[in-house]
Every structure is written in structure tokens, then in C-alpha cells.
Amino acid sequence: MNSIELKPVKIKYTLIFFLLLIFWSCRQHKTIDIPEIVYEGREAVSVKFYSNEETTDLHVTIKGDQNPPILGNLLWKTDHFEFVPLIPFTPGLTYSLKSKEEELISFEIPLQSKQNARLQYWFPQKDTVPQNLLKMYLAFSEEMNKVQDPLQYIQVKDLSNGEVVPIFLSLENHLWNEDNTELTLWLDPGRIKKDLIPNKESGTPLIANKKYEFIISEQWPTASGASLDHSYSRTFFVTAADKNKLDINKIQLNRIQLNTLHSLNINFNDTWDLIVAMDAIQILKENGDFVEGELEPVQNLYGLKFKPHKNWQPGKYAILIETRAEDLAGNNLLRLFDTDLSSNEEIPNNESIIIPFEVK
Amino acid sequence: MKLITTLTLFAVGFYSMLLSIFDSHIWLTFNFSEGDAKISSINKLAFGPDGILFVGDSETASIVALETEDLNISDGEEVDINSLDKSIAAVLGTTVDNVKISDMAVNPISKNIYLGVQTGNGNSVLLRLNKGKWEHLDLKNISHSTISLKDPIDTDAKDRRGRSQRMWAISDLKYHDGNIYVSGLSNKEFGSTFRKIAFPFNENQDHATLEIWHAAHGQFETQAPIKTFNFISINGNDHLLASYTCTPLTVFPLSELIDGNHVKGRTVAELGSGNSPLDMVQISKEGKNYILLANTNRPLMRISKDDIAKFEKSLTDPVEEFAQTAGVDYISLPMVNVLQLDDYNDQNVIYIQRTAEGDLILKTRTKQWI
Numbered sequence: 163m164n165s166i167e168l169k170p171v172k173i174k175y176t177l178i179f180f181l182l183l184i185f186w187s188c189r190q191h192k193t194i195d196i197p198e199i200v201y202e203g204r205e206a207v208s209v210k211f212y213s214n215e216e217t218t219d220l221h222v223t224i225k226g227d228q229n230p231p232i233l234g235n236l237l238w239k240t241d242h243f244e245f246v247p248l249i250p251f252t253p254g255l256t257y258s259l260k261s262k263e264e265e266l267i268s269f270e271i272p273l274q275s276k277q278n279a280r281l282q283y284w285f286p287q288k289d290t291v292p293q294n295l296l297k298m299y300l301a302f303s304e305e306m307n308k309v310q311d312p313l314q315y316i317q318v319k320d321l322s323n324g325e326v327v328p329i330f331l332s333l334e335n336h337l338w339n340e341d342n343t344e345l346t347l348w349l350d351p352g353r354i355k356k357d358l359i360p361n362k363e364s365g366t367p368l369i370a371n372k373k374y375e376f377i378i379s380e381q382w383p384t385a386s387g388a389s390l391d392h393s394y395s396r397t398f399f400v401t402a403a404d405k406n407k408l409d410i411n412k413i414q415l416n417r418i419q420l421n422t423l424h425s426l427n428i429n430f431n432d433t434w435d436l437i438v439a440m441d442a443i444q445i446l447k448e449n450g451d452f453v454e455g456e457l458e459p460v461q462n463l464y465g466l467k468f469k470p471h472k473n474w475q476p477g478k479y480a481i482l483i484e485t486r487a488e489d490l491a492g493n494n495l496l497r498l499f500d501t502d503l504s505s506n507e508e509i510p511n512n513e514s515i516i517i518p519f520e521v522k
Numbered sequence: 523m524k525l526i527t528t529l530t531l532f533a534v535g536f537y538s539m540l541l542s543i544f545d546s547h548i549w550l551t552f553n554f555s556e557g558d559a560k561i562s563s564i565n566k567l568a569f570g571p572d573g574i575l576f577v578g579d580s581e582t583a584s585i586v587a588l589e590t591e592d593l594n595i596s597d598g599e600e601v602d603i604n605s606l607d608k609s610i611a612a613v614l615g616t617t618v619d620n621v622k623i624s625d626m627a628v629n630p631i632s633k634n635i636y637l638g639v640q641t642g643n644g645n646s647v648l649l650r651l652n653k654g655k656w657e658h659l660d661l662k663n664i665s666h667s668t669i670s671l672k673d674p675i676d677t678d679a680k681d682r683r684g685r686s687q688r689m690w691a692i693s694d695l696k697y698h699d700g701n702i703y704v705s706g707l708s709n710k711e712f713g714s715t716f717r718k719i720a721f722p723f724n725e726n727q728d729h730a731t732l733e734i735w736h737a738a739h740g741q742f743e744t745q746a747p748i749k750t751f752n753f754i755s756i757n758g759n760d761h762l763l764a765s766y767t768c769t770p771l772t773v774f775p776l777s778e779l780i781d782g783n784h785v786k787g788r789t790v791a792e793l794g795s796g797n798s799p800l801d802m803v804q805i806s807k808e809g810k811n812y813i814l815l816a817n818t819n820r821p822l823m824r825i826s827k828d829d830i831a832k833f834e835k836s837l838t839d840p841v842e843e844f845a846q847t848a849g850v851d852y853i854s855l856p857m858v859n860v861l862q863l864d865d866y867n868d869q870n871v872i873y874i875q876r877t878a879e880g881d882l883i884l885k886t887r888t889k890q891w892i
Contacts, residue, residue: 205643224615232615233649233658248658249645252616307642308563309622334800335565335624335691340581342644352768363795363844385643 197259197269204386205250206271211259212242213266222247225256225268232257253387278391279304279384284376285437286490289397292404292433293370294354296492296499298347299437300378302390305342307383312336312345315382319375321397327374329367342385351492354500368400404491407498408432410483410515418521421473426519428481429465433489439466442487446516448478474521481517547572551589551665553722559586559666564638564646567627570697570721575627575636577648578692578704582670585695585702585719589665590629590636592650598633598867601651603884606874610639613656614647623882626862626874633867635884651884669723671704671715694750694802697721698776703762705748716748718779728781732764732774750802752813756831763830765799765815770837771850773830788836791849794820805865807889814863814871814892815852822857822873824892825850855892 197211213220221231222245234247251257256270280303286295313330320327330347337346349367368374380393412431418424426445436459445453445468455470485495492499495515550572559577566578573593577586603609611618620642627636635651636659648659692706702719718728732748751764753776760776764787772787779785793799797819804813804827811827833850863873870886877883 222615224612229612230609230656231613233613233656234615247615248647249614249616249641250643252620255615255617257615305644307620308644309620309640309642332798333691335580335693337691338581340562383642387642 197267199251199269199271200244202250204277206253207250208244208246209251209257209259209269210239210242210244211267213261219261220245221260223258223260225258225265229258231260273387277304277384277386278388279306279382280391281378281394284396285435286433288433290399290401291368292402292491293366293368293400294403294405294491294500295368295400296349296351296354296490297435298349299344300347301344302384303343304388305385306338306345307385308336308338308342310383312347312382315379316347317375317377317379319377320369321373321375327367351499354491366403370400370402373397373399404433404489404493405498405500406489407493408434408487408489408495410495410517413481413517415481415517415519418474418519420476420521423470423473426468426470427460427465428468429460431464433491434464435488435490436466439483439487442484443468444482445470446480446482448480453479476522478518478520480519482514483517484514485512550574550722551667554587554589554665554667556665557663559588559661559664559668561586561646561648561661563624563640564648565624565692566695567625567636567638568695568697568702569627569629570702573629573631575629576695576697576702577638578695579646580691580706584668584670585692585704585723587667587721587723588648588659588661590650590659591665592629592632592634594632596631596633598628598870598886599653600870601635601866601872601884601886603651604881606882606884610637610649610656613649614639614641616641623862623874626864626872628864628866628872630865635872667723669719669727671706671717672727672729693748696751696753698753699760703751703779705751705764716779718776726781728779730779730781731784732787749799750815752802752804754804754813754827754830763802763813765793765802767798768795769793769797769799769817771825771830789849790830790833790837791825791852792837792847793817793823793852794845794847796845800861801863803863803865803871805871805889805892807892812892816860816863816873820854820858822855822860822863822892823852824855825852 195212197209199206200208200210209222220236220243222234223229223231232247234245237244237246251271253271253273256268258265258268260266282301282303284301285299313332316330317326318329319325329349331350333348338344353361353364353367375395375397378390378394380390382390409432414429414431416427418426428443440457443457443466445455447453453470454472455468457466457468460467483495488494488499551574560582561577561579562581563579564577565580568576570576570587573590575588575590577588579586607618607621607623610623611621614621622640624638624640628634629636637649637651639647639649641647648661650657650659692704694705696703700721702721704717704719706715716730716732718730720726748764749767751762754761754763754773756773762774762776762779764772764774766772769792770789771791771793772789774785774787793815797817799815799817801816802813804811813825813827813830815823815825817823829850837849857873857875859876861874861876863871866872866886870888871892872884872886874882874884
């Protein structure tokens with residue numbers, strides 16, 4: 163009788179043991195293998211992991227109790243999950259993969275993918291600039307951080323007294339090129355144009371006969387969270403304001419040999435803004451077609467070099483220059499940057515100028 | 523019988539209204555297509571009719587119209603978010619120094635708040651605050667229509683040679699009466715650009731050159747970029763109300779902003795030098811209409827639209843003294859470092875502000891105190 167009474171008790175305890183074992187086993191299944199970070203280039207674009215958790219409960223946060231789920235897409239890929247955040251994971255941060263509030267596993271995005279940027283060039287490259295210099299260009303080897311204010315990484319020092327002078331125009335949207343490698347910096351035009359309020363209050367950004375040092379901080383961040391490879395510095399001397407329009411009569415061309423890929427050298431003999439000039443100049447054939455090729459600055463920085471894609475053929479050609487081409491002070495082929503529009507001087511409005519040449 | 527007639531009339535009226543809304547939406551979106559909107563940078567946002575959101579993309583020099591399908595009518599709830607930048611960085615899984623809010627717009631139908639967010643690695647994200655939760659709009663798969671800003675100097679030949687378009691920073695963008703108006707600044711040649719683009723987009727774009735009187739020295743300016751603008755009716759005619767850096771406030775008749783025209787503006791105020799306008803909205807309260815102007819170095823300004831309309835002359839005298847103002851009067855509201863603002867609902871405006879403690883906040887505020 164006793165044994166009959168004891169038997170169910172034994173079964174009950176055995177069942178409880180197995181249930182606990184199964185539960186424990188299930189609990190163990192919730193443990194997720196080390197997540198695999200997926201890279202595209204240097205960017206960590208997603209994370210793959212294995213789980214038997216309900217997808218509705220799974221999410222990724224920055225590691226920490228109070229952080230909300232990161233926006234993105236959780237995808238089921240045959241035998242694993244993949245979480246694709248809206249923007250790539252940030253190097254140096256640790257993330258948690260969570261089920262409801264419970265952290266299943268954490269993973270860190272390492273910093274080693276970062277690549278320091280190099281300053282490739284700055285325009286103008288000359289060591290003398292006019293007092294009414296209008297803009298500068300900086301070009302980097304890497305994509306730079308898009309949201310940081312570039313002006314916090316740039317200093318211009320007046321070397322006569324060592325003071326840092328704010329010469330650049332502060333803009334909400336910084337003027338980066340499409341791939342975020344070239345930046346245009348405007349010297350404050352309101353200070354350059356005579357008699358405007360900023361000009362009257364603060365004078366021109368640069369003062370003639372002074373020497374300045376332009377310093378770029380190595381702290382300037384790249385898009386991937388790296389920085390510049392080192393700080394950069396150069397000095398330049400400021401000459402009197404340039405108050406002359408560009409003069410195409412100063413342009414000289416080299417002689418081209420037939421059936422060669424020789425470069426056409428367009429020597430301006432003037433201080434053209436070569437970055438604008440590369441956009442504003444094209445080479446035309448006699449029939450109006452464009453000659454395919456590339457323009458690049460020449461070594462002496464007074465001109466451009468046109469490298470044709472195909473050998474030169476005999477015939478008449480022309481250089482088409484849009485009149486918006488301008489010098490370092492913003493004076494273009496038609497008018498001065500600082501023009502008094504109340505004067506009666508008539509400003510022509512032709513959009514381009516043609517300079518013919520022949521290959522024979 | 524009378525009741526049946528009334529109900530029938532009501533039903534017919536309601537059906538006609540629905541039909542006209544439906545037709546209007548079809549007309550507005552007939553050239554939209556599903557897919558990747560190919561937006562590189564979300565620099566400016568503005569709502570048009572039917573929940574259509576316009577995105578100004580400086581990097582691709584284009585305007586993209588997005589169908590948000592956000593059409594649930596709402597009066598809007600109170601918004602009160604502290605540490606806005608931290609909140610956004612957290613939902614994007616990044617750090618605050620990697621995040622920049624480029625613009626804010628409120629959907630006038632749903633009262634949901636849209637933010638353009640740029641991140642340090644070049645991504646652009648469009649976020650929507652819906653009932654206190656951040657959502658994102660998938661720009662890779664959305665009904666949209668795009669127009670590239672035409673540079674009047676560019677030639678077709680340039681495109682044939684495969685050179686990229688010059689980039690234009692879009693400084694402001696607004697929808698008004700069937701057109702998108704866009705102000706901008708070139709990144710290579712210093713010059714103000716102002717465009718009127720018909721919506722739905724077609725091949726046509728009007729590009730007018732603008733000239734304003736700088737009260738500094740009796741000098742006209744053609745190249746200063748408009749920072750922010752809005753619209754105002756003067757004697758029954760629509761005008762552009764444009765605010766420039768350092769800081770003329772100028773009106774231009776919209777009827778004159780047609781392609782090829784050179785339009786001289788009438789400067790109605792100098793709002794004090796050493797400052798740059800950031801954002802401009804118009805609001806109504808107690809039956810009167812006002813312009814609100816956020817600034818870099820001055821408090822939020824309130825200007826009566828009636829005062830602007832009544833100011834018939836143009837400033838032509840120099841303003842000699844630093845930060846002195848002239849022309850139409852304004853009231854400085856006790857709100858500094860307001861970075862973005864928009865009309866929210868009948869009772870409130872909404873704004874983003876950097877507080878004295880350095881916190882970035884997003885709040886609604888009653889118009890009684892504006």
C-alpha cells in the first residue's frame with residue numbers, strides 16, 4: 163500500500179526534473195553565438211546572429227539600460243537573423259542584442275577599420291594671394307565627417323601679432339562636394355565688398371602686406387571616425403586687392419602635334435581660379451562636337467592642361483570658356499566681383515567666349 | 523422628406539468633396555514612381571498639399587517630392603522632448619557628435635514632426651515623430667518624384683561630357699500655390715540663386731535674378747544669398763518675403779519672378795547687423811498674422827504682416843551704427859538660440875532650441891506667449 167502511494171510521488175519528481183532540464187535546455191538555446199559583423203568597405207552595415215527567440219522581441223540597442231531600440235530592419239535569412247541599422251554601426255561603440263529587456267549578447271565595433279585622411283591639395287597654392295581673395299578649396303584623400311563645422315578645425319593667424327583671425331563665412335550647410343572630399347571655404351564676401359556693413363565694421367578679412375599662417379588641425383574627423391594624418395600649416399603673403407577682370411588676351415596655347423595624345427596647355431598668365439576653370443572650359447571641334455578629355459592644373463599653377471582621350475586630328479578647334487570663369491578674387495570675364503551696380507556701366511551678358519586654334 | 527433631402531444633399535456634397543480630394547491627389551502624384559528616391563543629403567524640408575514632403579538635396583542639386591501617406595487628420599499633442607540630439611543619436615545607434623539636424627517640418631494634416639538628420643559618415647535619414655516615437659521613412663522604397671536644379675549657365679554639352687553638376691547649397695525651400703520656391707548658394711561661384719519650380723514637376727524651371735538694396739551705403743546687391751523666406755500678400759498680390767544675412771528683409775512681387783527676369787526687391791527692414799536669419803514661419807493668432815524669424819545672434823523676432831504690408835517705401839538710407847535697425851518694427855521675444863521653428867496647430871508653434879544649459883530641446887509653445 164505504501165509503495166503504491168509512493169510511486170506517483172517519484173514520477174512527479176522525475177517529471178519535474180525533466181521539465182527543469184527541458185526548461186534549462188531551452189534557456190541555453192537562447193544563448194546566441196558570437197554575432198558576425200558584416201562590413202561594406204570599412205563600414206559595419208549589419209550584424210548576423212542565430213536565435214530561436216520571437217523576432218518581435220529581438221532588437222539592438224547601444225549597450226546600456228536606458229537606450230531605445232535602434233531603428234533598422236530585422237531580417238530572417240533562411241537560418242539566421244540579420245539586423246541592418248538605418249546607418250552603419252559606429253566604430254568604438256558596444257551594442258546589445260536584446261530580447262525584451264534582457265541582453266542576450268553584446269558586440270563591439272572595433273576601431274581598427276579607420277583610415278587617417280591626407281590633405282591632398284589646397285587652392286590657391288600660391289604663397290601670395292590678393293587682399294580680396296574670395297575662396298579657398300581643401301581636398302582630402304578620405305571622405306570627411308559631414309556634420310562637424312569645418313571652421314572649428316581651421317585657424318588663420320595674423321603673423322604680425324599672432325592673433326587668430328576669423329576670415330571665413332560661417333554657413334549652415336557646408337559646401338562639400340558630392341563625395342565629401344572637397345570643401346569650399348568662402349572668405350566673408352560682406353567684408354570684401356566695400357562699404358557693406360561687415361566691411362565697414364570689421365574691414366577686409368585679409369589685410370595687404372601682412373603674412374598669415376593657415377593651420378589645419380589633425381583633429382579634423384573623417385567620416386569613418388579617423389582623423390587627419392597630421393596637422394597642416396602653410397604661410398602666405400597678402401598683396402593689394404585684385405581689381406581687374408580676367409583677360410583672355412593673356413591666354414597662350416602650346417603647339418599640338420598631329421596624331422598624338424599631346425596635352426593642350428592653356429596658360430592663363432593670370433590668377434584664374436583653376437577649380438572653377440576646370441568646370442567652365444571645354445574644347446570644341448569645328449563641327450561643334452566636344453573633344454573628350456580631361457582638364458587638370460599645370461605645375462606652375464597658371465594654367466590648365468587638356469589631355470585628349472583620342473589622338474588629335476587635323477582641323478580647326480576652339481576653347482569654349484564660360485564667362486563665369488573667375489580669378490581668385492571672384493572677378494570673372496565680364497565683371498568685377500565688387501561692382502557698383504548703381505553706376506551706368508553696361509555689363510555684357512554673353513555666356514561664353516571662344517578662342518580658336520588649329521591642329522595641322 | 524426634408525431630412526432625406528438634407529441627408530442626400532450632404533451625401534452628394536461629401537462624395538464630391540472626396541472625389542475632388544481624390545482627383546487632386548491623383549493629379550499631384552501622377553508622375554510619381556515607387557523606388558529609391560536617391561537622396562544624398564536632406565538639407566531642407568517643406569510640406570506641400572496632401573502630405574507631400576519636399577526635400578531639398580544640396581548634394582545632388584535636386585528637389586524630391588515624397589508621398590508620406592501620412593494623412594490621418596490630427597490636432598496635434600503637446601511635444602516636450604529634452605536632449606533631442608541624444609534621443610536621435612540613440613535611435614540611430616551612434617553618438618551625438620555624429621548627428622546633425624538639418625531641418626524640421628510639421629505635416630499640417632497629421633501634425634507629425636519630420637526631421638532631416640545628417641550623420642558624420644555621410645548618411646541622410648528622414649525621421650518622423652509619431653505619437654512620441656521616432657520612425658523612419660524608407661527612402662529606398664517610396665513613392666516620389668525628383669527634379670534636378672538647372673544651372674542656367676550649364677549647357678547640355680556639359681552633361682554629355684559626363685561631368686557632374688556643380689553643387690548648390692539649398693538655403694531654403696517652400697511650397698506655395700502650386701510652385702516650389704528654392705533659394706541657394708553656389709559652392710564655386712559666389713552667387714544667389716532663386717528658382718520657381720512648378721509642381722507636379724515638369725521640364726520648366728524659372729530662374730530669376732534678384733537685386734536688393736543694402737541699407738549700408740545706398741548700394742544694390744545681386745549676389746547675397748537669401749537665407750530664409752516666406753510669402754506675404756500685399757494689396758491682394760502675393761509677394762516673396764526674403765531675409766538675408768546681415769540682415770535686410772525684402773519683398774518681391776511673385777508675379778515678377780519669372781524666368782530671365784531681373785527683379786529689384788523693396789527692402790522693408792534692416793534687422794540689425796552681426797546676425798544671420800535661420801528660419802522664418804508665419805502664424806495667425808487672435809485674428810492677426812505674424813512672421814516669426816529665428817536668428818543666429820538675436821532672439822526670436824515677431825513681425826506683424828500688416829506692418830510689412832503697410833510699409834510702402836523702400837529703405838535707401840545707410841544704417842551707420844553697429845546693430846542698429848531700420849524700417850518695419852519688430853518685437854524681440856524672450857527666446858534665444860531658437861534653431862528651427864514651424865507652425866504646429868491653431869494654438870501652438872513648435873521649435874528646436876539650444877538652451878543656456880546646452881541641452882537641445884523640441885517643444886510646443888502656446889501662441890499666447892509668442
